[in-house]
Every structure is written in C-alpha cells, then in structure tokens.
Amino acid sequence: MARFIRDILATLSHEPAGRGPPDQQALSRLDQRLAPFADKGPGSRGTISIQPDECSVWDGNPRDQPGLTADGCRSLIDSIASEGGNRIPVLVRLNPPGSDRPYQLLVGSRRRFAVDWLNHNGRPEMRLAALVVDLSDEEAFRLADIENRERADISELDRARSYQHAVERFYGGVQSRMAEALTLSNSQLSRLLALAQLPEEVVNAFATPDELRVRYSEILTPLLRRPDQRARMIAEAQSIGEQQQALARDGGRMLSPATVLARLRDAATPQPLEEARDMAIVAGGARIGRPRPGRSGGLTIDLSISEDADLDELLARLRETIVAARAAPVMQ
Structure with missing residues (x-):
C-alpha cells in the first residue's frame, strides 16, 4: 500500500485532468486512482470500515473543517446514502500510542463529514470506508494538496495559508524545495504566499475570504510595501470592513471585490x-x-x-x- 501511494505522489501531479473511463471523469484524479479499492465495498483490497469519530483530522490539511456544512455537502451525502457507503475510501494513518482516537484522517474530509452527518440523521449503521497508509507529514501534505487543488470548495486563501504554514513546517523555509515537491514554479508559489501574507484588515474588507484571489494580491502587495501607502490602505480597509458589516446587518448587497480592490488601490495613491x-x-x-x-x-x-x-x-x-x-x- 505504501508503494502504491508513493507511486501516486510521484506520478499523479503530471497526469492530465479527466483521465480514465467516462464514468470516472467527474472524480478528481486522486479519486480515480483510489476508486478500484472500493469497487467491492469495505473490506476489499485492504479497505477497512471505521466510525467517523474514530479518526481525528490531521492539522496539515488546508481544508477549513468548520466550514463544512450539510448544505455544502448535500450531493455527496445523498450519494453516500444511496450507495450505502462512501464509494471512494478516505486515507488514514495510525495515530501515535496514547492518542484518544486510533486513526488520523489525511484525505477525505468531506466524506468523513458526510458519513458522520448520516450517522446523526437516521443512518447510525453507516461506516466510513478507509485505507490505512504509512506516510510522513510531508508526504501527507503533498497528497492532500493533490486532492484539494481540484476542489472548488477550497478557497485560494485557504490554500495559500496552508502553503505558508507548510513551507516552514516541511521544507525548512526554502520555497524552491517546496515548489519542486509540489511541481509548482517558484513564481506560482511566491504569488500564493503573497496572498497568505495580506494584512487581516485587507482580508476582512472583502465580503468573504473566498472572494480573495491571487491576482488581487499581485496588485495590492507592491503597494503595501511602502509604510505611508500601507497605513492609508489599512485605514481604508478598516473603513470598508465596517461598511461591509453594516451592509450585512441591514441585509444590503455587499461591496463587490472589484469595488473593494479599487478603493484599496486608490487609497495608496491619493490625488492632490x-x-x-x-x-x-x-x-x-x-x-x-x-x-x-x-x-x-x-x-x-x-x-x-x-x-x-x-x-x-x-x-x-x-x-x-x-x-x-x-x-x-x-x-x-
């Protein structure tokens, strides 16, 4: 199993999306590689059956766990309910001795959430199909990144912040090492890290963090480097954030990302x-x-x-x- 997973790490990031039979092309590339393990249900080819609360979620995964909701996972919940279990197994590893739960979830947060929701909403017999793997933290991070790059519900900000944490934790602060491991260019990684380093006031100026894009940080980051411009931009960001909160309270339409971006940019260079x-x-x-x-x-x-x-x-x-x-x- 470890050899199979490491083969995925070595080859999957170079494979084109949409590869595989037509009935699998809606799956992520990682899911396509894991699908054969669940063809015959839990217990086949090393798949085990566990309860969702038997695994803690590894803190190196970029997915915002509290952000998972039944509405956001509705199609997955319905699919798992109709099929009697998760068709694609999650990936777990053993927790260290003395942990309060036997397993640590590496890949499959949405599937774990869906089965747990079903357990508490009329399907207590439902179990989570899982594969137990033996991976280092750095390997687990790369595997989770492969899956999450293709997920629409992972925001660019969440991904950027996970990269900022990972570059120190797994790559000794060396960006070029991380870029090579993730098959990214140095410029791609630098742009993502710049997004993660935007001041919190700027992040809060947008209606939701999901609206922030790497291309916005490419405009704002150079302006934030000069102390006088930075002070004006942060003051403007605070004002925008307060306006957004007032609009949200009153049920008004929130300011668009383009409007926020224009106001922050203009605050950096006031007109005489x-x-x-x-x-x-x-x-x-x-x-x-x-x-x-x-x-x-x-x-x-x-x-x-x-x-x-x-x-x-x-x-x-x-x-x-x-x-x-x-x-x-x-x-x-």
Whole structure:
C-alpha cells in the first residue's frame, strides 16, 4: 500500500485532468486512482470500515473543517446514502500510542463529514470506508494538496495559508524545495504566499475570504510595501470592513471585490487637491459628474445619474473623490 501511494505522489501531479473511463471523469484524479479499492465495498483490497469519530483530522490539511456544512455537502451525502457507503475510501494513518482516537484522517474530509452527518440523521449503521497508509507529514501534505487543488470548495486563501504554514513546517523555509515537491514554479508559489501574507484588515474588507484571489494580491502587495501607502490602505480597509458589516446587518448587497480592490488601490495613491477637483467621476464606463471647488473651500459635486446606475459603484466613486480631497495637502 505504501508503494502504491508513493507511486501516486510521484506520478499523479503530471497526469492530465479527466483521465480514465467516462464514468470516472467527474472524480478528481486522486479519486480515480483510489476508486478500484472500493469497487467491492469495505473490506476489499485492504479497505477497512471505521466510525467517523474514530479518526481525528490531521492539522496539515488546508481544508477549513468548520466550514463544512450539510448544505455544502448535500450531493455527496445523498450519494453516500444511496450507495450505502462512501464509494471512494478516505486515507488514514495510525495515530501515535496514547492518542484518544486510533486513526488520523489525511484525505477525505468531506466524506468523513458526510458519513458522520448520516450517522446523526437516521443512518447510525453507516461506516466510513478507509485505507490505512504509512506516510510522513510531508508526504501527507503533498497528497492532500493533490486532492484539494481540484476542489472548488477550497478557497485560494485557504490554500495559500496552508502553503505558508507548510513551507516552514516541511521544507525548512526554502520555497524552491517546496515548489519542486509540489511541481509548482517558484513564481506560482511566491504569488500564493503573497496572498497568505495580506494584512487581516485587507482580508476582512472583502465580503468573504473566498472572494480573495491571487491576482488581487499581485496588485495590492507592491503597494503595501511602502509604510505611508500601507497605513492609508489599512485605514481604508478598516473603513470598508465596517461598511461591509453594516451592509450585512441591514441585509444590503455587499461591496463587490472589484469595488473593494479599487478603493484599496486608490487609497495608496491619493490625488492632490487640485487634481481631485478636476477629476471626472466615472461609473459604469460613463462620466456621471465632476467635482469643483466649493465656496467654503470644500468640494461641490454635480451629478447626472441614470435610472439603472449601480448605486454601490456610484457611492464608491463619490467616496474615493471625497477621500482623495481630504487626504491631499492644502494648496497655498
């Protein structure tokens, strides 16, 4: 079994997606390789039958365990219920002596959750089909990464944070070693690690962490390197986060990722006062107004708003103009 799993580690990351018979192409590549072990149910080819609560979840897996819900796993729950068990076995290893549970789950968090949910909702006889493997922590991390790269419910932020933890834990802080082990380029890994290192205030500015993308960190990270820009961006991020919380409480539509990104980027490079006064306000690709000096030294803004205007974008553009004017030095 150990040789089979290590063969997967050596070859699977180079295989094209969708390989295998048509009835298996909806499975991940790792699942396709594990499927034959469950063809005849628990007990075949080394598969054992265990209760979900007999295994703890290994802390090196990037999946957000508390984030698993019955609604999110509904199709899997229904499939396991109709088939009388999980068709694809989970992978576990023995816990050290003295542990409160005999097994440690390495791969198959959603399947474990689904069977556990069924046990507590009318199917107490259901058991979890599992393969016991003997892998090091680094091998277990690579195997979990192979599975999770193809899962839509693993956010880019979750994956990035697991990589940040793993580079120190398994690869001595050497990014090139980790990139080689995971068959990633050094630039791919660097971009993921940059996402994991975004300040928490910036993360909280987005409606949900799932909205954060590697391409956003490529825009924001260079701006965050300068102390003066970083301070303004974090202040803006805190303001956006408070606005998002208020919108959530009131049942309003949360600010879009594009709006958040634009506000953070613009906060890093505020317009001088005179430029802000001369700057056209553009929303939805059309000019909707222009600020001009007010009688008391502030700004007067004239707007022309269509009936189908996006109010979130409109308010974001207005706010950017006002913030830019306030942040600019007073012109003599």
